[in-house]
Amino acid sequence: MAEPKTPYAYRDDPEIPAFDDNKALFVFDGVCVLCSTGAAWLMRFDRKRRVNLTSAQGELGQGLYRHFGMELDESYLLIADGRVYTASTGYLKLCQILGGPWHLLRLASLIPSGFRDWMYGHIARNRYRWFGKTEFCALLSNEERQRLI
Template sequence: MPEVSERAFSYRDDPRVPDFDDNKALFVFDGICVLCSGGASWIMRHDRDARVNFTPGQEKLGQSLYAHYDIEMDESYLLIANGHAYTASRGYLELCRILGGWWRLFQIFALMPERLRDRLYAIVARNRYRWFGKVDYCELLTQDQRRRLL
């Protein structure tokens, strides 16, 4: 899945999308998926400079962004950065760029063809509930992490 936005900040013109602080990147994740919530929690713990905001796809902001970009939450998370939306492997590479430092090491995966990266991503995304399970909504986030949600 390539970058999904046609025009930077197009969501600002969409009345379905609530206003939100887009000065930072926004990571929209599945709040009941163990892998997704656990991953968001892990990113929060390691994003010491709080460069990224978070929202579950089940919340109004997350739902409206998925609708705006015409993406099913089961297909991918969303990363909104500099007004553009990214999904699948490209989104993770962009997230590593945003976080900087040692995270940039993961950008070595950009050498792998995007089609192959995304095919692997799609296999995990389709099977994430079966392989990793579900939890109560945002159960894997600490109270401090829940305060970081938009």
């Protein structure tokens, strides 16, 4: 994945629908049981609604994956402050955004990023086999689906 030269470079990409990027955006695999469960968890614990969510299968998600030169199987995407974060670094950034007790999980940054990303990659590559697939966003409640952009 190529890191953008400037923040918010995706705004100039005509393949990406406009979206509110004043908040972080978490782009997740909407057919993955683990990912959809994680998105629902994020919605429950993000009481201040600091993070918007969208599925990788939607128009916005697909456009962002193309823009950043990534395949869905590589990682989810976290767009914050105009920059993209993935794998373990993205989760550390997400903990920072959520604040409160989640901020403490940033202690995981003491673990070398190579090992953190290797663990993330191992789970990501096996997520369908270990956790399964479901219908698009089927594990989200109607209220949670309404939060997707």
